[in-house]
Amino acid sequence: MMTRKFAKVNGSLPGEKAKALLERRGKAVPRGVSNGVPTFAEKAEGALIHDVDGNTFIDFVGAIGVMNVGHGHPKVTEAVHKQVDQYIHPGFNVMMYEPYIELAEKLAAIAPGNHEKEVIFFNSGAEAVENAVKIARKYTKRQGVISFSRGYHGRTLLTMTMTSKVKPYKYEFGPFAPEVYKAPYPYMYRRPEGLTEEQYEDLVIEQFRDFFVNDAAPESIAAVVMEPVQGEGGFIVPSKRFVQAVYEECQKHGIIFIADEIQAGFARTGRYFSIEHFDVVPDLITVSKSMAAGLPLSGVIGRKEIMGVSTPGELGGTYSGSPLACAAGLAVLDIIEEENLNERAEKLGNLVFDRFRQLAEKYDVIGDVRGLGSMCAMELVKDRQTKEPNKELTNLIITEANNRGLLVLSAGAYGNVLRLLMPLVITDEQAEEGLDILAEALEAAVAQLTVQA
Numbered sequence: 001m002m003t004r005k006f007a008k009v010n011g012s013l014p015g016e017k018a019k020a021l022l023e024r025r026g027k028a029v030p031r032g033v034s035n036g037v038p039t040f041a042e043k044a045e046g047a048l049i050h051d052v053d054g055n056t057f058i059d060f061v062g063a064i065g066v067m068n069v070g071h072g073h074p075k076v077t078e079a080v081h082k083q084v085d086q087y088i089h090p091g092f093n094v095m096m097y098e099p100y101i102e103l104a105e106k107l108a109a110i111a112p113g114n115h116e117k118e119v120i121f122f123n124s125g126a127e128a129v130e131n132a133v134k135i136a137r138k139y140t141k142r143q144g145v146i147s148f149s150r151g152y153h154g155r156t157l158l159t160m161t162m163t164s165k166v167k168p169y170k171y172e173f174g175p176f177a178p179e180v181y182k183a184p185y186p187y188m189y190r191r192p193e194g195l196t197e198e199q200y201e202d203l204v205i206e207q208f209r210d211f212f213v214n215d216a217a218p219e220s221i222a223a224v225v226m227e228p229v230q231g232e233g234g235f236i237v238p239s240k241r242f243v244q245a246v247y248e249e250c251q252k253h254g255i256i257f258i259a260d261e262i263q264a265g266f267a268r269t270g271r272y273f274s275i276e277h278f279d280v281v282p283d284l285i286t287v288s289k290s291m292a293a294g295l296p297l298s299g300v301i302g303r304k305e306i307m308g309v310s311t312p313g314e315l316g317g318t319y320s321g322s323p324l325a326c327a328a329g330l331a332v333l334d335i336i337e338e339e340n341l342n343e344r345a346e347k348l349g350n351l352v353f354d355r356f357r358q359l360a361e362k363y364d365v366i367g368d369v370r371g372l373g374s375m376c377a378m379e380l381v382k383d384r385q386t387k388e389p390n391k392e393l394t395n396l397i398i399t400e401a402n403n404r405g406l407l408v409l410s411a412g413a414y415g416n417v418l419r420l421l422m423p424l425v426i427t428d429e430q431a432e433e434g435l436d437i438l439a440e441a442l443e444a445a446v447a448q449l450t451v452q453a
Contacts, residue, residue: 004437006058007056007057007437008054008055009056009057009403009405012403013038013403014038015052017052018038018051018052021052039055044059045070046070046425046426046427047427048071049407057405057406057407058406058437059071059407059423060406060409060420060422060434060438061407065262066289066293067293069290069293069331069332069341069423070423070425070426071423073331073425075334076332080295080324082327083099083323084324089319089322089323089324091318092316093313097323099323099326100121103119103121103326104119104121104299105119107119107287108301110272110333111272111285112276112280113281115281115304117307118301119300119302119307120315120320121325122298122300122320122321123317125154125263126154126159127154127156128262128286128287129260133223133225134315135306135309135315136256136283136284137223138310139305139309140222140256142219142220142222143220144180144221145180145181145225146181146221146224147164147181147224147225147226148164148184148185148227151164151225151227151233152231152232155169157176161176162225164233164413181215181221185204185226185233185236186204186236186238187236189379201241201242204242205241205242205245208246208249209249212249222256223256223257224257224258225260226243226257227262228260228261228277229269229372231263231419232263233411233413234411234413235370235375235376235377235419237372238278240279243278244279247280250283256306259273259285259286261274261287262286263289263421264375265289265291266290266291266332267290268290269372269375270343270372271373273285283306284301284302284306285300290332292325293328294328295328295329297322297326297329341425345373345424348373348426349372349375349376351432352374352376353376355435355439359378359442360378366379367381367387374422375419376420377419378418379417380393380416381416389414390416391410391414393416393449394410394418395415396445396449397418397441397445398418400440400441400444401438404440405437408420408441
């Protein structure tokens with residue numbers, strides 16, 4: 001085992017304090033709330049998390065894409081402390097406050113497109129998606145919504161309906177919301193055998209166009225909601241041609257194109273918004289996760305004429321646009337600009353993909369390496385020819401990594417994709433050590449399965 005400078009795990013997980021807390025959790029919290037590593041945080045800074053038993057973990061998860069500017073960034077904590085001393089929550093729909101307005105102005109300015117924009121805030125990503133759909137329905141006077149296969153948009157009734165993965169998100173939670181349709185989304189690694197990439201692209205684009213013949217009339221569709229890079233679906237990156245073809249169909253039929261940037265936004269892919277890679281200007285954009293460095297905040301950014309259709313009281317919520325979260329959001333935008341995090345994301349991505357490709361040359365269980373910017377993933381298979389998903393190996397790698405002081409996460413419809421969402425402020429030295437641990441965990445997991453076989 002290599003010498004660690006940052007990661008440190010004393011003994012096995014969970015430690016004694018974590019065991020006591022797990023026992024309390026078992027009595028007070030339902031098991032329906034999932035968790036990764038079986039321990040509890042005590043302190044965190046940058047890309048490191050320290051637990052209650054004195055262990056230190058390098059964080060390659062970032063609270064599932066929430067901590068792009070890192071844990072406890074001084075500018076964020078300073079902004080939140082300052083806001084707490086002024087007021088905590090007068091409620092924007094009771095008495096307004098400037099941080100809401102200032103953050104809305106700044107997001108409108110950096111969002112794609114030169115058109116006039118308005119911004120509204122909510123609490124969670126699912127709320128943002130729900131309200132984007134409400135806004136689209138209000139504007140178009142239509143009801144239908146199209147999402148995509150393997151997409152993930154939340155756990156509320158509507159967003160759960162729009163989400164593809166059955167377990168754990170949808171199983172036995174029906175009936176689902178009506179007028180929601182699923183369209184095909186290209187998965188280049190798993191394209192039908194015998195098709196070139198271009199032929200497969202042609203096929204999926206044609207399937208999308210045929211959707212309006214076979215599944216739903218275009219004049220009944222209010223919105224198409226697309227993750228420019230699928231997150232929970234396995235970090236699947238579509239071609240620019242596909243995204244533009246979908247957008248053109250929306251333009252042709254008066255359908256609102258909504259880019260779901262909740263996981264891929266705020267410098268994660270090397271741009272403020274991942275849709276910028278595809279040369280498409282969305283009508284509406286949903287944002288959350290890294291928007292406020294861990295404080296609950298989400299939003300919808302959109303064309304002024306679309307956003308302005310709703311009348312007072314039709315949108316919003318008690319805690320929507322919390323002053324504390326807005327203050328954090330303003331700090332996040334400053335950090336992204338001052339620390340060049342878009343550029344940093346590209347650099348980190350290159351570092352990770354270089355290591356992933358080296359590992360793929362050594363281990364044939366790595367079927368695919370993909371991503372955009374620092375949204376990086378590897379797909380694990382039992383056999384490169386059959387591409388049979390290897391969920392068991394994926395879970396073993398995660399456990400081995402956790403036991404060595406690295407936090408990693410799975411994704412994908414088959415649960416066989418390792419995805420990395422490390423804070424963009426991670427140092428090169430921390431990133432290298434984390435990748436070393438991941439390689440060690442992969443080697444141990446492969447050896448363990450080989451022995452079992």
